[in-house]
Amino acid sequence: MLCDVCKCNDATVFLTQILEGKMQKVNLCDACSKEKGVQDPTGFALADLLLGIGAAEEIEKGAPTQKCPVCGFSQADFKKTGRLGCSECYVTFAEGLGSLLKAMHKGTEHVGKFPERAQRTMALNHRMRALNEHLQKAVADENYETAASLRDEIKQLENELSKSP
Numbered sequence: 001m002l003c004d005v006c007k008c009n010d011a012t013v014f015l016t017q018i019l020e021g022k023m024q025k026v027n028l029c030d031a032c033s034k035e036k037g038v039q040d041p042t043g044f045a046l047a048d049l050l051l052g053i054g055a056a057e058e059i060e061k062g063a064p065t066q067k068c069p070v071c072g073f074s075q076a077d078f079k080k081t082g083r084l085g086c087s088e089c090y091v092t093f094a095e096g097l098g099s100l101l102k103a104m105h106k107g108t109e110h111v112g113k114f115p116e117r118a119q120r121t122m123a124l125n126h127r128m129r130a131l132n133e134h135l136q137k138a139v140a141d142e143n144y145e146t147a148a149s150l151r152d153e154i155k156q157l158e159n160e161l162s163k164s165p
Helices: 030-035 046-051 055-061 075-081 087-092 094-104 116-140 144-163
Strands: 013-019 022-028
Touching (some): 022 030, 087 094, 116 144
Antiparallel strands (some): 013 022
16 A cells, blocks of 8 residues: 555555544555654644644645744644644634634534533523513513413423422
């Protein structure tokens, strides 16, 4: 099997990655694996391996000597370590990072997580607020039949909320 980079030598280093259920394999010869820093953990280009050989070059679309004004981190530092120096680096290197982050993660914005019970309670509270608003509007419009059914629905939701742990 030939090296995926130089396409001349026999591959001796085989890397496999699974991203979003899709398997990606990279086969490297000894020389190319050393060049990419596979044997040397400090020179290991994490972005290259996560996204395919040469993908980290996308971050270098801007000026090649561009550095973060806060921490002084450069694109070469990112390629070498696979990490950024500070939060300002995301702004400084935004142009090249966008496509890299999209490929590595589901999106580029962190939305967080909630426990299921908390989500259910929040949904019930949201529904309760909406029903109370509709109830007030129905009373103001003197639509008492609708107000009575909304009142009953609110009582039912209150019972559900009181039973929730």
